[in-house]
Amino acid sequence: MKVYVPMDSAAKALGADDVMEALIKAAAESGQTVEIIRTGTRGMIWLEPLVEVETGGVRLGFGPAIPEDAATILDGTNAKALGPVDELDWMKRQTRLTFARVGVIDPLSLDDYRAHGGLSGLRRALGLTGQEIVDEVKASGLRGRGGAGFPTGIKWQTVHDAGAPQKYIVCNADEGDSGTFADRMIMEGDPFTLIEGMTIAGLGVGATKGYVYLRSEYPDAIKVMRRAVDIARASGVLGADVLGSGCAFDMEIRVGAGAYVCGEETSLLNSLEGKRGVVRAKPPLPALEGFLGRPTVVNNVISLATVPVIFEKGAQHYADFGLGRSRGTVTLQIAGNVARGGLFETAFGISLGDVVNDLGGGSASGRPVKAVQVGGPLGAYMPVSKFDAALGYEELDAEGGLLGHAGLVVFDDTADMLGMARFAMEFCAVESCGKCTPCRIGAVRGVETIDRIAQGDADALPLLTDLCETMKDGSLCALGGFTPLPVMSAVTHFPGDFARSKEAAE
């Protein structure tokens, strides 16, 4: 009997390891031969630990499991039986392209990976010229999933066209946004897809060396990625002769040191070079003068991990999904005060309200939803009145929002939006690299000014508005530049939370 238990760190945090041990024990006691396979997560975090038992080629789910469920799971009598996992509503409604294998395969089995379509994109890319590879990515409409949404193919084209003795592919795996976890999930659940994507990128632009800049807060992902790189190298996927093609590409996993700002691409490059993680002014673009001053593709994990499926199924297949200029799928990460949190991959265009209320099932507390922060700590707080907004880069922007890395954090009506605005400023103050003045001093003044608003100081709100304008127009990078977005969205959509009178404060 094959039993699948996730080794994703979210599942582990919810007790997956204990459940696995209980399963082994129960199997021994009942004399059953059980093969336990560790997988990534299916993304339904409210069901974790989600144990799957393969019966007649069908994987039946049980969850959320606790160790005491082990025996009944194995004999099929457990009351938490969910039926075939693929048939669950959450799974059926998704379009899993990037995450197709996550939760399904053993992340570190290259055979499993191959059996589920892995490496076919790379094999196809090996038959193309660099320019053809870049053209394919352009045709797919893939845009940077890290948050900026810059067309990936155009970035690759710049690096492709740059003449240099050495070019690099750098994967930004410094996933620091609150409420986001897609990068981690795919690195823990399907690491070879990232390796394959980076290799295709290398072939496309003429880079022979790649780095994954992975945050230190992800020890499991670091372990899995390092092991996967070793396996890929040993199997000839990486190295001087990629899949026997004569083309070279190799990569390393580098671990960050805990600075949020190192998720900003130029800080990341500085950190990767061993320097202080401060933002570099652009130009020069990293595509022309990036890692060690050489042309460098810096892409988010999801962008790169989506490349294999584009080459496997063709750019058009990918581009056929989506809305407007947002092509393909979005990997939504639903978190916060929400009944059903997790990862949901779907074509761009789903409405915010559908995600929060339908998929997420409203707040976990059962109280009315007040706001959703979309796009991480630098994203806007979207009120319920904006729930019709479609999730696409331009569509959300038109509503004053920011799709970012597609993380959604849900708040119920007990949330104090002045407190959330203060938190946004405080976050910026704590994480600022300190290079540019609007962010370095402005964020600290922002906290103080919001405190004055809380005390009912009538002069403080116009000052906060001016400060946000200075930070937005003057900051060197998105940290200082976008902090005004959550602050001002809170001020704009929830004016009541900011209308404190002196007496009330005292």
Added chain:
Amino acid sequence: MKDFIIPPLDDRDMGTPARTGEAVTLTIDGFEVKVPEGTSVMRAAAEVGISVPKLCASDNLEAFGSCRLCAVEIEGRRGTPASCTTPVAAGMVVDTQSAKVRKLRKGVMELYISDHPLDCLTCSANGDCELQDMAGAVGLRDVRYTAPEGGGLANHFTARDTSGQANPEWLPKDDSNPYFTYDPSKCIVCSRCVRACEEVQGTFALTITGRGFDSRVSAGDSSADFLTSDCVSCGACVQACPTATLQEKSVIEMGTPDRSVVTTCAYCGVGCNFKAEMQGDQVVRMVPYKHGKANRGHSCVKGRFAYGYAKHKDRILNPMIRDTIDQPWREVSWDEALSFAANRMRGLQDTYGKKSVGVITSSRCTNEETYLVQKLTRAVFGNNNTDTCARVCHSPTGYGLGQTFGASAGTQDFDSVEHTDVAIVIGANPTDGHPVFASRLKKRLRAGAKLIVIDPRRIDLVKSAHVEAAHHLPLKPGTNVAVVTALAHVIVTEGLMDEDFIRDRCDWDEFQTYADFVSAPRHSPEAIELLTNVPAAELRAAARTFAAGGNGAIYYGLGVTEHSQGSTTVMAIANLAMLTGNIGRKGVGVNPLRGQNNVQGSCDMGSFPHELPGYRHVKNTDVRDVFKEAWGVEIDPEPGLRIPNMLDAAVDGTFKGLYCQGEDILQSDPDTKHVAAGLAAMECVIVHDLFLNETANYAHVFLPGSTFLEKDGTFTNAERRINRVRRVMAPRNGYADWEVTQLLANAMGAEWAYTHPSQIMDEIAATTPSFAGVDYALLEEKGSVQWPCNEDRPEGTPLMHVDGFVRGKGRFIVTEYVATDEKTGPRFPLLLTTGRILSQYNVGAQTRRTDNVVWHEEDLLEIHPHDAENRGLKDGDWVRLASRSGETTLRATVTDKVSPGVVYTTFHHPDTQANVITTDYSDWATNCPEYKVTAVQVGASNGPTDWQEDYAEQAARARRILPAAE
């Protein structure tokens, strides 16, 4: 903006560095401007006179983009890009004054000022503060940020908050550096200091620690202060600082200057231009001059800060005489001193003959002064007994380059290094000896040029922050010729030479002879490995790197010249440059790093006993006739005495009188005991100096000298650049040095009537072809010129031998290695070599009388751990250093910078008297002493030697001064 200074030239800060490239036309605020591609919008604006507000930008640093004041709007582009980091594009339309950017600038300034103490009126940068200027420029009228009730307004400038709680963000002032302070409370974290330390100086001593609001400038980790950090006190950070955060202590004490005068540093041969910033006749500070062509706005700790010796209490301001050297000095009037001196010198000549007296010219004094001193001996004394301190440093350079190329000087300007692809540094330690050049070289190395170091010591250039030599050949002292010849062997035998260049530019027959010679197996790296201790494979690799590496430049110092084969090594270097075709264009050449500010000039001015000004031999009648015509006297056709010959003759009783200007031969020349004996045997020693130096202990007349701040004139640096020295204050001793020499000459019957050094320069130009086009008007106009400057080259000559060698065809000279007679043996098993340290200069007469002593209180003996272990020596132990010439004691520092078998020390302190140890061996061609190789023994010691004690006692006795007669 430094609004209190009336700049002599436009030294506006253009914001970002100049670029070269295709011209691009754009429009800024309606004005069309054409600038090179790659220029920033900020600089383009400055070109049409539009100053975009800025705080973190400076045109000697790459754009950084942190202050955000310089935001502009550009048609068709989103947002408000920083003009410093945005390059121009054709057709770009820029608005530097839109309502949006005006508001943004005000918003940013409001943030800055919310974290800055508003003590402008009492601030040391008052009137010299860019933050103040920018607050004015953007029209900031109100700072609205205030503390919330019950909380504080986070800041870095109050030590305690209103409730008396310590402010954790506040840091105390660091005044550990003797010359400047670091006041964190004034810091705006623009990173200009950090970037200057990295990009301009190349030391990487400063960094920003912390992040966000906690970002602080720090000299290393938080436990380090500026003095204990890697900081070399070059002053680049102080100059870069827009506020009072990094501020000269002299400005804090005196206030801001009201005028400035451009002049030239009187320390090393780099010849940096400085602005002496003044209040009346008081120097407030020396600031490296942006348009100085040698230094391009950079400086080192000596030129920038160590000028205080001019006011040191030891300075002698009144003439003094005495009958014998065991008497105390007697202060007298100038008249009495001069007639005493004149009578004695004339008396000696009457008794012992015309040639019994002579002069030593100074490499520290101006060209005009040096010219007058040699004129004194030639025209007034009537002999050629003139020599100069170049004898003991770069005389082999003059000889070697004269023989091979036909001109006794370096071939390049310092700007040339910006085009170098591979540099050889041999026998030089630029980071200590020629720091500003070192910074320029390091900048080029960081940009990718390769470096080959040939030196017994692991000098800082071998490996320091972001600089690493591709090859270090740690040769045994005294084996330069073998190593350089072996490099040529590899190049010739492996066919790496530039045959086209050689055929075209050099004498092909001589090359054939040379090629046969150098190809002999005895010159192979393998054959010399045992002799030189240089691994053959490394030497071969270095030769290939140099030959095939693109533009190759060779920089060398006294580690080349101060050897028994000094001249041979210079010729070997010249051979190497010709062999590889590295002569006659930018980025290449043979570049002697001159020791003293005017050593090039003193040689040019005819200081040598066999040469009249312009390196023309005294035996040539036509040359003598030129001076006979000009001076109205016959010139002796016989060469005179060199310094060592003068001393020998003195001991023999035939040389009796010496006028020594601005040189301390007792401390700086080799074999101190012999020098002392020679001086003691003379009957009239006239010392003309700032201080009672060691030589003055044997003097009968002391004529007080003037500093470079007190006189007009010119210095010629290592690039042959004639730089102006300008008087910023009256001579404290009453006369400039050229006036003193003139007074002495006239006291002896000459009738000189110079009223300004420019007249002396006119005489030099009239008599010396390579200076024919030089006059003060041209120097005013151009700032400086490099000789030759004449009808053919009216604006001077940055690069020599461009179309052909001065002598016609370049001449290869066979360079056979001959081991020095100075050999190690059982009694003296180690080799001593000597050098210089950054903070001190030469015999230290000037730098020891400044706060530079905090970095180097005493000379130390560097010894390898193995050699120290064998002798039971520890770091800091007193050790006895002995050679066959003498012995001294000093403290040891145990370091693997030196190889086993080699010890090293400096000669900055008279208490050490390192030259008691050095021998009388010298260069075969020029008598340049073999300072760099002395066989020595080192052992434990309890303290000073008898010699040191005797010497100290004699010196104290000799320096007694009687109170002036009422």
